[in-house]
Amino acid sequence: MLFNSIDFLIFFPVVVLVYFILPKKIKYIWLLIASYYFYMGWNAKYALLLFFSTAVTYLSGVAMDAADHGFPRQNPQRAEGKTPEKKAQGSRQKKIIVAISFILNLSILFVFKYLDFATDLLTFIFGKAGIALTVPRFDILLPVGISFYTFQALSYTMDVYRGEIYAERNFLRYALYVSFFPQLVAGPIERSKNLLKQLAVPQKFDYVRARDGIYLMLWGYFLKIVMADRIAVVVDRIYDGYEIYPGWFLVAGTVLFAFQVYCDFAGYSTIAIGAAKILGIDLMENFNAPYTSMSIAELWRRWHISLTTWFRDYLYFPLGGSRKGRLRKDINIMIVFLVSGLWHGAGMHYVAWGGINGLYQVIGERLKPVRARIATALHVKTDVLTFKLYKVAATFLLTLFSDIFFRANNMVAAGAIITSIFTTHNPWILFDGSLYTLGLGPTEFRFMLLSIGVLIFADICKRKGICIREIIGKQGYVFRAMFFVFAVVFLLTFGIWGPGYDAKNFVYFQF
Numbered sequence: 001m002l003f004n005s006i007d008f009l010i011f012f013p014v015v016v017l018v019y020f021i022l023p024k025k026i027k028y029i030w031l032l033i034a035s036y037y038f039y040m041g042w043n044a045k046y047a048l049l050l051f052f053s054t055a056v057t058y059l060s061g062v063a064m065d066a067a068d069h070g071f072p073r074q075n076p077q078r079a080e081g082k083t084p085e086k087k088a089q090g091s092r093q094k095k096i097i098v099a100i101s102f103i104l105n106l107s108i109l110f111v112f113k114y115l116d117f118a119t120d121l122l123t124f125i126f127g128k129a130g131i132a133l134t135v136p137r138f139d140i141l142l143p144v145g146i147s148f149y150t151f152q153a154l155s156y157t158m159d160v161y162r163g164e165i166y167a168e169r170n171f172l173r174y175a176l177y178v179s180f181f182p183q184l185v186a187g188p189i190e191r192s193k194n195l196l197k198q199l200a201v202p203q204k205f206d207y208v209r210a211r212d213g214i215y216l217m218l219w220g221y222f223l224k225i226v227m228a229d230r231i232a233v234v235v236d237r238i239y240d241g242y243e244i245y246p247g248w249f250l251v252a253g254t255v256l257f258a259f260q261v262y263c264d265f266a267g268y269s270t271i272a273i274g275a276a277k278i279l280g281i282d283l284m285e286n287f288n289a290p291y292t293s294m295s296i297a298e299l300w301r302r303w304h305i306s307l308t309t310w311f312r313d314y315l316y317f318p319l320g321g322s323r324k325g326r327l328r329k330d331i332n333i334m335i336v337f338l339v340s341g342l343w344h345g346a347g348m349h350y351v352a353w354g355g356i357n358g359l360y361q362v363i364g365e366r367l368k369p370v371r372a373r374i375a376t377a378l379h380v381k382t383d384v385l386t387f388k389l390y391k392v393a394a395t396f397l398l399t400l401f402s403d404i405f406f407r408a409n410n411m412v413a414a415g416a417i418i419t420s421i422f423t424t425h426n427p428w429i430l431f432d433g434s435l436y437t438l439g440l441g442p443t444e445f446r447f448m449l450l451s452i453g454v455l456i457f458a459d460i461c462k463r464k465g466i467c468i469r470e471i472i473g474k475q476g477y478v479f480r481a482m483f484f485v486f487a488v489v490f491l492l493t494f495g496i497w498g499p500g501y502d503a504k505n506f507v508y509f510q511f
Helices: 006-021 024-040 044-069 076-080 084-128 146-162 171-179 195-199 207-240 248-278 296-302 305-319 326-344 348-377 385-407 411-423 442-463 468-473 477-494
Strands: none
Touching: 006 024, 024 044, 024 171, 044 084, 044 146, 044 171, 084 146, 146 171, 146 305, 171 195, 207 248, 207 442, 207 468, 207 477, 248 385, 248 411, 248 442, 296 305, 296 348, 296 385, 305 326, 326 348, 348 385, 348 411, 385 411, 468 477
């Protein structure tokens, strides 16, 4: 079920209404039923994979708790009085349990997402060695959201292992944590320390929270159906026909893609956060004005925050982080970004995208003292607006280059696109009306650019700590009512949907 579908616009109000009518003790059961219904709207049989991941990580939590306290659970004081030998044995058991949980979950992820990629890679490698290797393709349909809910479930396993969260004994409540429908298929990737604890204590209906949640959902819909889906018309035309749209067409398409993927993913996350807030649940922020960043490192602190922090806490830190010297830190950063690229998709162009962003960070960190010395020698004022704008622009340009690999269908296409950008000089297409032949007429195209301007303004406000949602919330009832009506009418009027439009999936559903 898509957020931008009529089905969801019927489904969600019903879920909310019933949720707040039901007794407190069974609210979570209703949300669990709703979540599985929501997920099964894509492919009912793949709910079995969701259930499998849930069961494995639930049992791993219970087993680790038993390793610590015995089964049935002992009195905490008795557990604390264990001998060193018993504690060491319990620690070994917990490591085995974590390993089993990770192996089972990642094996499922590998089969459904990476099996064909792995066989193609082996075929290519053996082919280069002169060995003909014939391996059948499986062409398995990728289950929606499998990367997201797998990582969310595995984070619970690690949190229990580290003692940062209790082992949830209520299987249904834990199942809701893994399958909570607003953020199930495209994040934010929540942590058990945040979401699981909130699910254990359902909240009463709160008008202010509900109002803020509605505002967030409206903004998310603006990002998705007004901006992302409109921009996608142009981007898809250019990138799918990159051979007939050379040079500056591809430059324009790459710039627009940067905004498309941002609006699409931030749109989903914002709708999810808003929907959860209406239900009395706070999800973590996933995007924080990333294109106002003044370095690649800062951009990754503001982009897809739930995934970035997941890799930081469960991969970068366990690898040693920055504790084992500069070289080891650089290697750890590269590992994290290469894995992040592979997480995004089963293709070498995604791995290249991750590797490029990793190199940006490693090189940027290494060159920081050099840049500081140059700035001092040239008496450059680094705290003025012009220098900050230069850093924002430089960061955005670096992002655009890596985005070519993210959007291209494969490495060959990415190479051809980069070659075309640097060898074909046709900047006049930006001004002679050629861009109006890419699926959007002049009025639609200008409206798209105006929408991008609105997004940039909103992100600048956000960076400066100005919350437009709070400003609207402080106005009188009449103003708020008029704003709500205007927003709904605006979305219905300018959103990309209707009988002649095939509603687009959110970009990150494929990951």
